[in-house]
Amino acid sequence: MANVTRHPAPLTTAELAALALSLAHLGAGPQSVTARRGLRHAFEHLDLDDDVIATTLSTLTTPLPPDVARRARAVANAITARLVIRLQYLDAGGRLTVRDVEPVTCLVHRDHWYLVGWCRMRRGIRAFRFDRIVSVEPTDVPARPHLAERYLPFQRRAAA
Numbered sequence: 001m002a003n004v005t006r007h008p009a010p011l012t013t014a015e016l017a018a019l020a021l022s023l024a025h026l027g028a029g030p031q032s033v034t035a036r037r038g039l040r041h042a043f044e045h046l047d048l049d050d051d052v053i054a055t056t057l058s059t060l061t062t063p064l065p066p067d068v069a070r071r072a073r074a075v076a077n078a079i080t081a082r083l084v085i086r087l088q089y090l091d092a093g094g095r096l097t098v099r100d101v102e103p104v105t106c107l108v109h110r111d112h113w114y115l116v117g118w119c120r121m122r123r124g125i126r127a128f129r130f131d132r133i134v135s136v137e138p139t140d141v142p143a144r145p146h147l148a149e150r151y152l153p154f155q156r157r158a159a160a
Contacts, residue, residue, distance in 0.1 A: 036061040055110045064113070064130070072106070074136040075115050079103045084120075084141040088134040096134065097121070102143035106130075118146060 064072055078085045087099045102118040104125070113130040125146075 056108050059108045059111055059113070068113075068130050068133075071133050071136045072113070072130060074138060075103055075106065078136075078138055078143075079105065082143045082145065084139045084143050085117075086137040086139055087115075087128060089128055090132045090134060092132075099128075100139070100141075101126075101128070102146065104146040118144070 063069070075085065084100050084102055087101055089097050089099055091097065099122075100120040101115070102120070104116050104118065107114050107116060107127075114127040115130065115133065116125065116127050118124070119126040
């Protein structure tokens with residue numbers, strides 16, 4: 001297959017987040033290495049040369065452990081179907097809570113993947129670290145639409 005040398009418009013942060021989530025649970029299959037290399041190339045247009053970005057890119061392009069990948073798949077399915085999910089979540093203090101969440105998107109910051117969603121218990125947007133999510137239970141409850149772009153890093157805000 002020939003290399004493509006055209007330079008298309010850069011992907012939006014929301015598009016990068018969706019691609020990264022898809023890759024996260026791809027595992028170590030035959031196409032995963034090529035797909036992750038493609039994601040690295042997609043980031044080349046971001047002129048952000050620092051530690052945080054380098055670590056984040058490494059996390060984005062490393063396969064998730066199988067148990068976390070299964071939970072990521074359930075989250076991705078709920079985002080696509082716009083359904084509420086029930087999480088069992090261990091907070092930073094080790095307390096287990098059960099939360100109904102309207103999933104919005106997923107993102108990576110430094111070494112960790114996060115689910116960003118509207119937490120019905122806290123009545124606000126919250127970020128849940130994937131490695132602290134104990135279980136994800138799909139529900140049949142429709143989630144309200146939320147614009148992912150409002151909750152992602154590296155967004156340029158329009159001047160008021």
